[in-house]
Amino acid sequence: MTRLARRAGIAGAVALVRRAGSVGALALVFALTPGLAHAHLVDTRLGDFYSGALHPLTDFEQVLPWLALAVLAAFQGPRTARWVVLAFPLALAAGGALSLVLPPPPFAPVAGVTLVALTGLAVAAQLRLPLAALLVLAVGLGLLDGYQNGAAMVATTDRFLFLSGVTVIGYAFVTLALGCAIAFLAGVGGWRPIALRAAGSWVAAVGIMVLGLHLVSRGVG
Template sequence: MLRNRPIRRWHAALVPIALLASTPAHAHLVSTRFGEFYAGLLHPLTTLSHVVPWVALGLLAAVQGIRGARWNLLAFPLAVAIGVLLGSWLPGFDAGLQWGNIASIVLLGALLATAVALPMPAFLGLSVLFGLSHGYTNVVSELEGRALLLYTTGVACAGYLLVALLGAGALVVVRQNWGLVAVRALGSWILAAGVIFAGFSLLGQPGA
């Protein structure tokens, strides 16, 4: 049997030197062309201040009827895309618009809880307004060119998929006897969550 040879001292000294000289490894997608698209697709869906009002808007569109839900499919994602581009080209308004996003949770939750049938211009105006606001605050300032275009498309697709799926599902649900009651109950929960979120934002410590 071979005996284990003792490790020479100068071999052992190479270990810390190699560790100090090493460079950090970076994980990345195999196809970086699609990395920004998926980043944009997931970014708003992993943030409660975005996904909650988007859910409320999709449900509220169904309350407006099939015509309102169809127009919302065009108005909201387009406004989100424009908002992302505006945030990239004209930065600096994030702080104020963050409060607008919080207000959107409260307002859309209240409208959904009361099942208000808004005039079409008023509903689409809210959809465009909040789409611009949420799109602006979803921007990544480091991106430009093709990367910005892919990211913007991803964010807009997230908005489209969310309001399309929720709007279509809610259109079926609200036709049931219990459906509108369930949607209004969910609206009241969204309203309560918005009020709590606003309270913590006003009184809580930054980063808490």
């Protein structure tokens, strides 16, 4: 009797799982059906936060050195690298705040591209840096990019929301990239640091060429 009941219970469980699979598949149909999402009217409340969060991500001049900074920090080991997670977003916020009170420095565009080349070269060379030098690089990059993002705000932009978005995305990006790089380097295989160094050489190559273009344009102008 008990065995029969147990069998019936198992059969019931199997049927339940099958039914759940069917329901899940139908849910998948609705989930994958393309449609327009009109519900999220973020512009009415938090639009400037999202604008701030997306603004740096639309510019390779910011994304590339952020990525290179995270990989460079990962090369220094987790104990040193963790300070970048704290210093970089704070510098971004400070840079954004500075954009509200200071006029744009004339060297900002060239400095931004120079940092792309420098961080890329440092990764390509797998440079070992003392903590202070790494923090100077992170803070310098954060201040500059924070300023450039802040300078993109217009009169109607909610400054607090926009700069919060920039700071949060800076924190999220660098933390994720750093975590991924550390996990990647911790894996088996001597090719892993080489792959990251090759990626660094790509970043450096982009930085060198665009720096040349900036200098030539300024010379012509």
